[in-house]
Amino acid sequence: xTDTEVESEPLRGKARWIALGALALAAGTLVFDATIxxxxxxxxxxxxxxxxxxxxxxxSAYSVVFTALLITAGRMGDRVGMRTLMxxxxxxxxxGSLLAAAAHHPDLLIWGRIVQGxxxxxxxxxxxxxxxxxxxxxxxxxxxxxxxxxxxxxAVLGALLGGWLTTEFTWPWIFLVNVPIGAVLLAGILAVxxxxxxxxxxxxxxxxxxxxAGFAVVVFALIEGAAYGWGRPLRTFGVLGLxxxxxxxxxxxxxxxxxxxxxxxxxxxxEHHRAQVNRPALLDLSLFSGPAFRWGVAAxxxxxxxxxxxxxVLPLYLVDALGLSTLRSGLVVAxxxxxxxxxxxxARGPVAELGRVRIARxxxxxxTVAIALAALFITADISPWWVAVLLVCYGVGxxxxxxxLTAITLDGTPPERSYRRARAAQATLGGxxxxxxxxxxxxxxxxxxxxxxTDRLSxxxxxxxxxxxxxxxxxxxxxxxxxxxxxxxxxxAAVVEALARGFTDATRAALVVASVILLLGFxxxxxxxxxxxxxxxxxxxxxxxxxxxRTTDSASEAEAESSANGAxxxxxxxxxxxxxxxxxxxxxxxx
Numbered sequence: 134x135t136d137t138e139v140e141s142e143p144l145r146g147k148a149r150w151i152a153l154g155a156l157a158l159a160a161g162t163l164v165f166d167a168t169i170x171x172x173x174x175x176x177x178x179x180x181x182x183x184x185x186x187x188x189x190x191x192x193s194a195y196s197v198v199f200t201a202l203l204i205t206a207g208r209m210g211d212r213v214g215m216r217t218l219m220x221x222x223x224x225x226x227x228x229g230s231l232l233a234a235a236a237h238h239p240d241l242l243i244w245g246r247i248v249q250g251x252x253x254x255x256x257x258x259x260x261x262x263x264x265x266x267x268x269x270x271x272x273x274x275x276x277x278x279x280x281x282x283x284x285x286x287x288a289v290l291g292a293l294l295g296g297w298l299t300t301e302f303t304w305p306w307i308f309l310v311n312v313p314i315g316a317v318l319l320a321g322i323l324a325v326x327x328x329x330x331x332x333x334x335x336x337x338x339x340x341x342x343x344x345x346a347g348f349a350v351v352v353f354a355l356i357e358g359a360a361y362g363w364g365r366p367l368r369t370f371g372v373l374g375l376x377x378x379x380x381x382x383x384x385x386x387x388x389x390x391x392x393x394x395x396x397x398x399x400x401x402x403x404e405h406h407r408a409q410v411n412r413p414a415l416l417d418l419s420l421f422s423g424p425a426f427r428w429g430v431a432a433x434x435x436x437x438x439x440x441x442x443x444x445x446v447l448p449l450y451l452v453d454a455l456g457l458s459t460l461r462s463g464l465v466v467a468x469x470x471x472x473x474x475x476x477x478x479x480a481r482g483p484v485a486e487l488g489r490v491r492i493a494r495x496x497x498x499x500x501t502v503a504i505a506l507a508a509l510f511i512t513a514d515i516s517p518w519w520v521a522v523l524l525v526c527y528g529v530g531x532x533x534x535x536x537x538l539t540a541i542t543l544d545g546t547p548p549e550r551s552y553r554r555a556r557a558a559q560a561t562l563g564g565x566x567x568x569x570x571x572x573x574x575x576x577x578x579x580x581x582x583x584x585x586x587t588d589r590l591s592x593x594x595x596x597x598x599x600x601x602x603x604x605x606x607x608x609x610x611x612x613x614x615x616x617x618x619x620x621x622x623x624x625x626a627a628v629v630e631a632l633a634r635g636f637t638d639a640t641r642a643a644l645v646v647a648s649v650i651l652l653l654g655f656x657x658x659x660x661x662x663x664x665x666x667x668x669x670x671x672x673x674x675x676x677x678x679x680x681x682x683r684t685t686d687s688a689s690e691a692e693a694e695s696s697a698n699g700a701x702x703x704x705x706x707x708x709x710x711x712x713x714x715x716x717x718x719x720x721x722x723x724x
Contacts, residue, residue: 158321162287172462174445175617185575192441199251199253202255202345220319227312300459347397425541428657428660434562449578449613451517456620465517492534500651511641
């Protein structure tokens with residue numbers, strides 16, 4: 134079997150562009166979900182009574198499952214066919230959406246998100262394999278560019294639609310909207326997208342189990358650690374019939390974190406063993422020997438962590454501390470998404486002469502400064518448009534970074550190594566960063582809330598200590614939702630103002646953590662050789678026989694792919710890179 138086999142006649146004429154529309158819509162659902170759920174999170178908390186850890190799981194559960202299944206799903210597509218894989222993914226996304234919309238308990242909502250994540254993991258591999266099978270030469274360049282712009286537009290629409298649906302209707306509609314979208318998408322996939330098979334590379338089941346388990350345990354420990362305590366146990370922890378008593382000498386949080394890290398270390402050792410015995414492995418560790426790949430992956434990790442962490446923290450701040458509706462909060466997030474599109478265009482145009490690495494560094498520097506300024510200047514009564522200005526600056530930096538980071542990271546990949554493996558490693562670690570972003574920045578917000586709320590409430594004259602403790606606990610456990618509820622019921626203005634200021638203080642602490650992470654990402658780009666990302670690569674499928682301009686076309690495709698990755702937010706870039714992983718099998722035949 135060749136790398137890519139299409140089981141039908143190649144599409145021609147308008148059919149190709151109809152297929153592109155279906156594929157762009159499929160890829161867009163990943164970005165759409167990220168923004169619509171993040172913007173709607175305050176309304177979900179108010180409607181379901183989610184606790185703080187459960188609110189984090191609404192975002193993290195999706196990312197954990199998506200990342201864990203991403204490569205494995207692509208390899209299943211090698212066997213069953215990429216169109217079939219996409220169709221299965223769409224059905225699972227719709228099923229998960231229906232389960233989430235019908236949830237009358239937080240656990241059911243989280244299970245719905247898990248099913249959605251499993252379905253979403255089936256989409257990227259098929260999308261990009263189909264684009265490469267259907268389009269050739271300059272048409273493929275146009276297809277990738279159009280797809281990238283579509284991702285950015287969908288990110289904006291997700292933020293706006295999430296705000297509008299939760300303001301005018303109820304939060305379940307943000308999931309129910311996936312039903313008609315899924316129906317149209319499924320019909321389009323089955324009608325116009327050809328079935329595609331790629332080379333069967335085999336499965337690494339043991340590696341998958343070790344990696345997924347370690348990943349899940351680490352995220353669980355970071356999210357639930359505050360609830361169970363990081364020193365002395367705060368509550369009983371039960372799993373598989375075993376119970377961790379509150380009288381134990383230590384909390385389960387640190388123990389689980391160490392266990393998760395040990396499982397990830399075993400995963401790395403197992404992947405090394407698989408490579409030594411020449412067996413299929415999920416992660417090619419030899420790729421990290423190249424500085425461009427090693428530090429490019431680190432920068433991708435930091436950027437994805439920042440994006441998804443901020444998508445959790447900022448909507449809560451905008452709604453609970455500033456008192457915005459979810460619609461106005463969605464407008465602020467949408468403006469930030471537009472900034473990302475602008476940054477990608479700037480990276481491809483006015484500043485292109487700086488070179489890819491310098492542009493990526495500049496982008497991360499802008500991200501770091503914008504979030505650091507936000508941490509310094511946000512207050513409980515700042516104009517939301519000043520927040521929007523800072524977020525636009527952050528979005529511009531994000532777009533500039535993402536526009537070139539994939540090409541930089543994959544430059545210099547050893548010719549004997551699979552280009553697909555390089556993309557897989559980059560995207561998997563980027564997805565890991567996305568899930569950790571919610572856990573780490575959410576954890577920073579959670580840890581800061583207790584002290585900040587208590588300190589601010591203590592400044593209110595005549596408020597008893599017992600009341601301070603009770604209000605602090607309720608506000609913390611509702612992830613700030615109690616502030617909006619008190620404001621709606623016209624509670625004591627001094628108390629509401631103190632709570633809003635306390636939540637702002639905690640948000641500021643989370644933004645400081647985000648700026649430190651982004652600064653580390655900037656330092657990672659500083660270690661990348663300046664000339665990285667200048668090598669032009671193509672896959673065998675990208676070649677057009679007897680085309681005198683094929684070298685130019687291939688270079689244009691590489692440029693277009695980077696633009697596509699930069700057109701959406703950092704998390705979407707990671708997903709797109711992983712999806713791209715499934716399109717190219719080897720670079721050895723391309724130089």
